[in-house]
Amino acid sequence: MKKTLMGMLMALLLITTYLSGCSGESGTSESKSEDKGSSDKANALHLKVVIPHFGGDPTGTTVQQEYEKEIQNYLGTEVKIDWTRIPWAEYTEKTKVMLTSGDIPDVMLVRGQDNIIKFGEQGLFVDLSQHIDKMPNYKTYIDATGNNEQYLMNENKQLFAFYDGYTNPTDIEPSQYAAAYRLDVFQKHNIKVPTTLDELYDAAKQLKALYPDAYPVGQSEQYLEYDGILSANHTAGNIYWNGEKYVYGPTEEAYKEALIFLNKLYKEKLLDPAYWSDNMDEAKTKATSGKSFIYPLLWSGYVADFNANKQAGVTWTLAMGADNPKYGKAWKYGSEPKGKGLSNGSGLVISAKSENVEQIVKLLDYQYSDKMVDLLMWGMEGKSYEVKDGKKQFLPALIQSDDFVGELAKLGVSASMRTRPGIVFTPQERIAKYTSIPDVMFYHDGKAQMENYWFSSDKYGGKESIAPMDHAPKMMFTKDESDLKANTMTPIETYVKESAVKFIKGEMDFSEWGKFQDTIKKMGDYESILKLYNDKVQQ
Amino acid sequence: MGFKHSLGSRLFDVFNYGLMLLLIIITVYPLLHVISISLSHADFIALGQVSFFPKGFNIKGYQIIFEKRLLYTSYANTIMYATVGTLLTLLLTSLMAYPLTVSKFRIKKPITIFLAVTMFFSGGMIPTYLLMKELHLLNTFWVMVLPGCISAYNVIIFRTFFQNIPSELRESAYMDGANDLTVLFRIYLPLSKALLATFALFTIVGHWNEWFSALIYLRDENRYPLQMFLRSIIFTQQGYGSSEQATEMIQNRQINPKNIQMAAVVITMAPILCIYPFVQKYFVKGVMVGSIKG
């Protein structure tokens, strides 16, 4: 008995000691491809890449194959890439640990400009400013980006990433957000689809009379930061660029007026009491079951979803946001700029420990060439797109198929947004992206028709609906600055959001507005944060 | 028992059974709801019309999951993690808890405090990740099993249960020449079937629901546990799925993301509910006393 027990214990200890050996073996399974290629190591470029994937695996697709062929031709050498594609939903979490422990592959996509700078300065990434002569294509994007030195580089002019690029050969600046109305109900009762806030109020009033159980005006996300009513009043719920300087929305008169309007809706039971708690799931239920009829601001893609519900039998239409005539045309949320440029929200970095830095720089730079951008975003001529009157368009056969986006994804066309070949993010060619979605109902000037919501947003909104914040001077904060910002603004924003709800519900009276402003000041020095922003603009 | 129950006792029974019925209704609802949604048509789910029963029968959520090769790999992995992990947990926890019941054991108190500290203080994700890297445990089987196999909570509960065992039993065993190991394996553990069953269940369920370690420490999909696999095909708020086919189906409105999400819950739960009856039989009153007398 005693012996068997001792035996068990010994076995246990053995297991524990065995571990290191065992794991050593499995550790190598990761680098198998390296071992295999050791014979032709001399000329081949070996790369480990960690990037996200978005639902579709590009491996083996037409475009991905072409891409691999192209880069080998360009570099004049064999390229062997060891791809690790992590689902987008897990990407941030999974890479955060890799970064904070310094355990990174040759190339990876890093999310968050603060991370890129922080870990770059700590010596984790290659400083690309040393290689600027080797990246002619990327340089055109850098040069096209306004204020690029402050926006993309740190104080020492170091550049750590191939940032997320875009290029738009036309001059449209559309938004993917719009107002949405329950068109069939509006038409049935002969209610005018609102173009102003007053008309929106009237419409809601009529709908309430017809459907006493419903709360006509709904909200789809838990935000009071971007909100159709705020946009109509030309303000926002946070710090934003108003065309001249950075201001804090909640301290403005226009913000107060928006709350007064929402309070009026709330008092008359026109505003859904779940305005600040609903998420998309709940909103979708209300939109399809006749509980809400108006969304002042909605992601345009949802409307197609509402309308496709055969059981519900509803018809929603998009429209430009209702205006407040006092301020002019309502701002649309998140217009996408024209031309070429980079946004510093994420970027591809090269590990400082990487061996073939020059080759890798050349490879990543090549992804910014027009030729490669077209290949990745449009696919191949004759297979996925054609050129008509000098303009590219996806093949009509694909557009008319049952599942247009699915067909693009199958070919590995990045415009599908789902299957993205290459080392993502690669620059987005905006027209390919805009034309890769099915049409939806869009209302303008008395009539609704099936349209591409991107183009409608530009056509009907015009230049004056572009919010100044979408053209804000680009800037970047140091770690200390963003710490200061987070510490100052978080309590203020908490207080502002909950007070906004109280104003809307009438729990706080608008006569207390002055007190509200005083409290904001007492909670923290937001003015110093504004100064921080505005000083950067001065530079 | 032959004699009549008092009025009070009967009233209590009525109250008690009533309460239990209420409890059943409340706690069975989530499961029925989950099953119903997993089997309903996308449009009815969006309309919020599904509660107790499926509406517009639809099994595509299950089809998408069952079609994946990775489901079977990850299921097998989870079973392996759970089996090895549970055996290790039970063995090591018993070994560690037993000495803490011997009051003369010199380092009893230091060991208990040594353990208790870990319930409140941890180094956090980064040093732990670096440690795993140093130990070459990243992306291995053992990273899923070893670090969590002993916890202060389990040891303390084991010790508490062991303390209930009359010390006379131990005494007499010593008289017969037994050592502590024999006492543990021959007397304590056989008397603690309910405890072992309970913690086997806890540990299995723990491994069954585990995904965070996998998210951090595993890169090879073929080592993923079940939950990690299910997570990767469930859609998140970003709106990007990881299953190409699911994305297409959703675009054609054949399926609601909730179909997959709820089907995943059902697939996870089913086997656990199957092992439960085997565990339950150890919760019979007097298991311990019976064996003392026997």
Next chain:
Amino acid sequence: MRNQTAAMTGELVDPHGSKNQSPFLQSFWRQKYLYLMVLPGFLIVLIFAYFPMYGVLIAFKDYNVAKGIWGSEWVGFKYFHEFINNPIAVRTVKNTLILGVYSLFFGFPAPIVLALLLNEIRVLAFKKFVQTVSYFPHFISTVIIVGMLKEFTSLDGMFNTIACWFGKEPVNFITESQYFRTLFVGSGIWQGIGWGTILYLAALSNADPTLYDVASMDGANRWQKMKHISLPAIMPTTIILFILSIGGILGTDFMKVMLMYNPGTYETADVIGTYVYRVGLEGGRFEYSAAVGLMLSVVSFLFVLATNRLSRKFSETSLW
């Protein structure tokens, strides 16, 4: 009694123990099996829990990957100051404490009561059925549970339908701050009550059934039997679990709070965890969250020390 046993242990287990050795070595040799038994667990805890513990230093450092945790620069109590000096720190601490105390006060006894009531059910099949069914919510993730809760509490949800029978105006419960704590604690009990009984049922299985028979013979009623037999049987487990739960008061499940709260309920729902999360949203300031986490750990540990001391004073059971 036990002391005697252990003393005897030594002599019996270790016939070779020399009387000339120093007392420590002597007892070490006598208790060699005990040491051996503790060893594997000790090593695992040492390696996986203690080795990385230098990570708490991050709370006092300006962490730099290249320099590592040791090499990074010290910033002292900077992050602690930042947290304590924020204007809503007091409120988040208060909310965290209240939520923790409510959860403990209502959530802790719930499974005990259920276990005792289950123990009184004489139809075995029904008992097993109730038990099994009551576990279901435990297996359903918090996201889904909160989704259902939102459905129940919405304007046309179940709660309002019931409130309507009593002539009450419908309320959107999830956006009203006065209902948040009730909903949070209530849904917690809903999710955990059944699963929580398992340990107590295991403890109850230790009670000697002959005691119940004897008590019945003596004319004890059910209440008396519950009080004098069942309750004492689960008492040690209960006390230990209670002490451990005290340590969990500050450890609110903030992920669940985040799923449930909105600007309408910040007043009661904004806890330390959610606040720290919002501060860290940009820049993922993990030094800051490490600092706050460390602070909470210290306080929780002190709570447990105090409770343990009290428990040792008033009952025989304690952690050590």
